[in-house]
Amino acid sequence: MKCNESKPINDHLLRSWIRCRRKAWLEIYGDKQKKLWTAHSTLQLNHQIDCFHNLAQKSYGIGIQACEEGKNIVYGIRLKFPLIKHRIIKGNLPILKKTSGDSIWGNFSYQPVLARQGKKITREHRLILSMTGLLINNLQKYQSQKGLILHKENDIIKVEKIRLTNKMNTELIKSLLNLERDIESKDPPPITSNRKKCTICSWRKYCDSVSIQEGYLSEVSGIGAKRELLLNKIGINNIEDLAKIKHYKLKAKLDKFGTQHGDISKQLISQAQSQSNNKAIKLNPEEELKNLKQAKGFLIYDIESDPDIKHDFLHGFIRIPNNLNNEINFKKIKYSPLLNLEKNTENSLWERIKRKLNRHKDLPILHYGETEPISLLKLGLRQGASTHEIVAIKKRFIDIHLLIRENWRLPVRNYGLKSIAEFIGFEWEQSNIDGARALLWWRQWKKSRRLNNVYSKNLNSIFKYNRDDCIATLMIAKWLIDQE
Numbered sequence: 027m028k029c030n031e032s033k034p035i036n037d038h039l040l041r042s043w044i045r046c047r048r049k050a051w052l053e054i055y056g057d058k059q060k061k062l063w064t065a066h067s068t069l070q071l072n073h074q075i076d077c078f079h080n081l082a083q084k085s086y087g088i089g090i091q092a093c094e095e096g097k098n099i100v101y102g103i104r105l106k107f108p109l110i111k112h113r114i115i116k117g118n119l120p121i122l123k124k125t126s127g128d129s130i131w132g133n134f135s136y137q138p139v140l141a142r143q144g145k146k147i148t149r150e151h152r153l154i155l156s157m158t159g160l161l162i163n164n165l166q167k168y169q170s171q172k173g174l175i176l177h178k179e180n181d182i183i184k185v186e187k188i189r190l191t192n193k194m195n196t197e198l199i200k201s202l203l204n205l206e207r208d209i210e211s212k213d214p215p216p217i218t219s220n221r222k223k224c225t226i227c228s229w230r231k232y233c234d235s236v237s238i239q240e241g242y243l244s245e246v247s248g249i250g251a252k253r254e255l256l257l258n259k260i261g262i263n264n265i266e267d268l269a270k271i272k273h274y275k276l277k278a279k280l281d282k283f284g285t286q287h288g289d290i291s292k293q294l295i296s297q298a299q300s301q302s303n304n305k306a307i308k309l310n311p312e313e314e315l316k317n318l319k320q321a322k323g324f325l326i327y328d329i330e331s332d333p334d335i336k337h338d339f340l341h342g343f344i345r346i347p348n349n350l351n352n353e354i355n356f357k358k359i360k361y362s363p364l365l366n367l368e369k370n371t372e373n374s375l376w377e378r379i380k381r382k383l384n385r386h387k388d389l390p391i392l393h394y395g396e397t398e399p400i401s402l403l404k405l406g407l408r409q410g411a412s413t414h415e416i417v418a419i420k421k422r423f424i425d426i427h428l429l430i431r432e433n434w435r436l437p438v439r440n441y442g443l444k445s446i447a448e449f450i451g452f453e454w455e456q457s458n459i460d461g462a463r464a465l466l467w468w469r470q471w472k473k474s475r476r477l478n479n480v481y482s483k484n485l486n487s488i489f490k491y492n493r494d495d496c497i498a499t500l501m502i503a504k505w506l507i508d509q510e
């Protein structure tokens with residue numbers, strides 16, 4: 027692939043680079059056919075629209091003319107300026123807010139505004155704010171002192187004022203120079219060691235295949251950026267090296283960096299062996315899955331949430347009336363989606379959940395991971411459930427994720443529901459779907475409902491997705507039993 031030295035850098039590219047150096051390079055030179063659609067950018071855009079809508083004022087306008095006229099809010103300004111030598115930096119400034127100052131247009135100036143998702147202000151927010159600040163400063167010939175960052179907290183828009191400091195500007199210029207160096211290289215930067223970032227990246231399928239092919243250590247479940255560095259320091263550079271080393275040798279070497287590293291050496295080696303040989307390894311042959319085997323039926327439980335407002339909007343259950351020793355009759359599976367439209371309608375939701383749990387008192391509740399029991403028990407406590415009720419529900423939970431982790435090393439990069447279900451051959455009815463997509467559907471459906479224009483298709487798609495999550499959990503439980 028050829029590098030393109032004259033390619034301007036824009037705010038979109040800078041965002042990509044801050045998330046992962048490789049992503050910025052792929053955005054320019056990568057094969058777009060290998061890029062996946064993800065719901066994250068749409069969620070981000072919708073969130074931005076909601077936040078900016080909150081700033082809306084009567085006096086607003088579009089473009090530089092609106093600045094000349096001194097409108098309170100200005101939308102849609104695109105600016106470019108060589109913030110670094112020989113390189114045009116383009117900025118798309120979706121919104122500016124008027125403030126005091128002394129610009130070329132009069133005794134006022136404009137400050138940059140951005141919307142953030144997530145719990146806290148990150149380096150990405152600071153650098154993008156600094157970049158838009160420098161671009162607007164150059165236009166208005168006046169230095170903005172502060173930028174605004176908007177975010178939602180329990181459906182309320184909060185505004186934070188951030189001082190635009192020289193330190194931030196210096197960090198921005200340094201980052202732009204490093205970004206420039208990366209995109210001038212004919213080879214892409216390496217795959218990030220922090221593979222958690224990859225889960226929401228549109229290049230993940232492509233990078234996964236490269237990573238597997240080249241035996242990257244970050245492919246191994248349990249190895250993050252720091253541990254990869256430690257392993258490199260002791261001469262282990264790929265999965266093969268790790269799969270071959272003797273346990274006592276690795277432990278002795280890793281113990282020097284702290285016993286917490288040495289203690290998981292066995293786990294790391296068996297995980298690498300499983301992945302490099304593409305083979306499932308049973309860990310506890312004597313361990314029995316009594317609870318799973320003896321049950322006369324099951325409830326399987328999965329929640330869908332809107333994390334920004336901490337709202338569990340869907341509590342999905344499936345019930346099967348028989349054990350898992352024989353083939354599952356899918357016709358007998360009953361799905362019950364219990365919707366919780368608003369956060370403040372928890373009371374009736376809890377009553378409905380309680381009725382369901384009581385109706386099938388003898389059935390264990392299967393779930394995948396910690397989220398479901400934590401959320402359900404907290405809901406019960408908020409609704410005044412007695413200690414006796416809470417303890418009784420707690421006893422019924424069986425965490426399939428925990429059972430998989432305790433009993434097996436599998437040739438997968440992570441032990442999330444999707445990876446494990448894929449490993450055992452389960453497919454979701456709707457393709458390329460994940461929690462982010464379900465969240466997007468939910469937000470779109472809620473909005474359309476408010477406008478009295480119900481998108482029932484979206485809601486049905488969420489139900490299908492949630493039902494499949496439950497069935498995936500069930501199929502993994504069955505796989506566990508079948509391997510006994």
Ligand code: SF4
Binds near residue numbers: 049230
């Ligand atoms: S998939 Fe991961 S490594 Fe690849 S570009 Fe995205 S974040 Fe970077």
